[in-house]
Structure formats: structure tokens, C-alpha cells
Amino acid sequence: MKAIVYRATGGPSVLELIDRGIRDPGPGEVRVRIVVSAVNPTDWKSRRGAKPGESLPFAEVVPNQDGAGVVDAVGSGVEGFHVGDRVWPALAAYQRADGGTAQEFAVLPAERVFPLPENAGFDLGASLGVPAVTAHRALTIAEDGPQRLHPGALDGKVVLVAGGAGAVGHAAIQLAKWAGAVVVTTVSGPAKAALVTAAGADHIINYRETDAAAEIRRIAPNGVDQIVEVAPAQNAELDLAVIRNRGSIAVYANNGGDLVTLDVRRHFSLNVRYQFVLLYTVGMAAVKAAAEDINAAIADGALPVGEAAGLPLHRFDLVDTAAAHAAVEEGIVGKVLIDVSAG
Secondary structure, eight states: OEEEEBSSOOSGGGOEEEEOOOOOOOTTEEEEEEEEEEEOHHHHHHHHOSSTTOOOSSSSBOOOSEEEEEEEEEOTTOOSOOTTOEEEESSTTTTOSSOOSSBSEEEEEGGGEEEOOTTOOHHHHHTTHHHHHHHHHHTTOOTTSOSSOOTTTTTTOEEEEETTTSHHHHHHHHHHHHTTOEEEEEESSHHHHHHHHHHTOSEEEETTTSOHHHHHHHHOTTOEEEEEESOHHHHHHHHHHHEEEEEEEEEOOOTTOSOOOOOHHHHHHTTOEEEEOOGGGSOHHHHHHHHHHHHHHHHTTOOOOBGGGTBOEEEEEGGGHHHHHHHHHTTOSSEEEEEOSOO
16 A cells, blocks of 8 residues: 655655555554545644654654544454444544554554544545544633533633634634634634634634724623634733633644743633643543534534635645645645545
8 A cells, every 4th residue: 555654753855655565453443544634733743853853753654643534444342333434533643653644544543533424525524633623622621611512502602713714723613603602713814814704703803903802802891701722922912801700711732932921910810721732632531522522513514624614625645745744834724635545
């Protein structure tokens, strides 16, 4: 089979297309024929590492956490999956040398594989994993908010999604709207405003053209209930200006810098909760709960992808995986997908 691997950290050029044998699934594993793979920022960051040439935990690594495909073989002890089932994985490459989706067949722990609803295509399935599970976690960490999402779970809540045109922001808008929230999002220009409008945001604020804090307070005079934050270093002051008493700020990325300065007195006077979200270490119970709710949202038609839904799709072939990684690393807006095999 065809697979993409890298043997040391570095730029996209370290990615290599090779032929390798197809492995049988062991106990508790399933083998998935990958139809579509997807690239997330975490994929290129893992590939690049702290410095070029840095050693890896394995001799070679297959990249990409997300994808969608069809169960091809089932290992012993696995229940609930059969050959031919359409599925999407989460954390496919985490702590595994050959689990990544940038290959024709991936052997994965069954607990990291989830059924793809009948009304969902492989493009949608490949767009879920990191973005949708992260968004679900960010929306379910509030002290007085729901631990699960469903229609009505966020009724009466105002959710601020920073950078709503990104993949996680897009999923957060859709999931929050499905759960009943009023969604406010910030963008940097009209093109991204059009995308978040298509995603379903109720209020779009161009932070370069207006006083974002004043505008958000106009929409939510008592403050917003939850913030899904992509750039805490840049937005800490804005977040503090608009969060309500006992509100929660979920941070899932470090866009704009690694160091955040917080005013302790002003934060503790409001009982603000900061929750940092890293998908790799949230625990499988949280991932499983998210997958169940995400699939329910899909069944309701609440998580479409594509330009008309606010998340443009950019396609590459498996042989061009290096170019796909480069596109994400360079900040392309939308979702980068890699066609691996025929559906």
C-alpha cells in the first residue's frame, strides 16, 4: 500500500511517499481503508517538532490525525464494528507510528474509531476529529454549563467564538447554534465575515473596524457566558472586558504567542474560569462523549462543510501530502483534505 512517512522532524520536505505492507489488526483494533485524510495545524507542528532533525519516538511516523474511510478488517475482541462500516477516527496518529491517516490502510484502536452517520460524506467525516472534538470540549467545560451537547443544552447562553473562520471556530459555531446558543464571533475582514455568516453565527464583529468589547457588550449587556479562544495572548484583555461573572474561557491554541498576562484581581472578582484544552490529553471518556454528540448533530444536519457552509475545502492527492501540509502551515483558510482512495 501507499503511505506517507517522515523519519525526522522538519519542513514539509521530510514527508516521503513509500510502499509498505498492510498490517492485520490485533486485539481491540480495526483496520480502516482511508478514503479521505485531513491536515490540521497540530499535524504540521508535530512534523516540524521543536527543531529540524529532532529524533522521533519511532523510526518513522505516518502523519495526520483525522480522516474517514471504511472498516476493512476487525481484530479479536472488537464489538460494534463490521467490515464495510463507514467510520471517522479521532487521534489516529497519537502515540502510534503507523496510525496516521496519510496512508491507504490504517490500523487503529477501536476506541478511537466512530461510526459515520448515513447522511455524512467522507469529506465531512475527515473534517471532524480535531476541530469538532476540540470545539465540543470547549463548549462543555463551564461551571454552570452542560457537560453534553444537544438541542437546548445552551439555550439562553451567549457564546463568543474568537477566530470563527478557522476549523475549530467553524465547528464551535455550528455546535453552539445546534445546542441553542446565541453565537458571537470575531473576524479580521469581510471574507472571513462571509464564512462565519455561512456557518450560522448570529453576530459578526470585525475587530479591526470597531470597538469589539463595546459591540459585544451591546449584544450581551451582562457579559458572555463562554468564550472559545484561539489567541489568548492577543485577546486576554478583550475576554476580560466581556466575560460575565462565573463565565468560562476555553483556550485551545496559542495563536499570537505563548505567554498570557492576566489581571488577577479583576479575574477573581468575576470568578472567571480558564480551561486549557489539548485534545491529546482530555481523556477518552471526553472524546467518546464528544463523538456521540457530534454524530447526533450530524444526524440533524447541523455540521455541514464546504464553502456554502463556511468552511472551504482544498483538495490534494496523497502524493502531494507535502503541499497539503505546507498549505496549512501557511495559514490557508478552510479545510485541507487529501484524497487517498476511492469511496
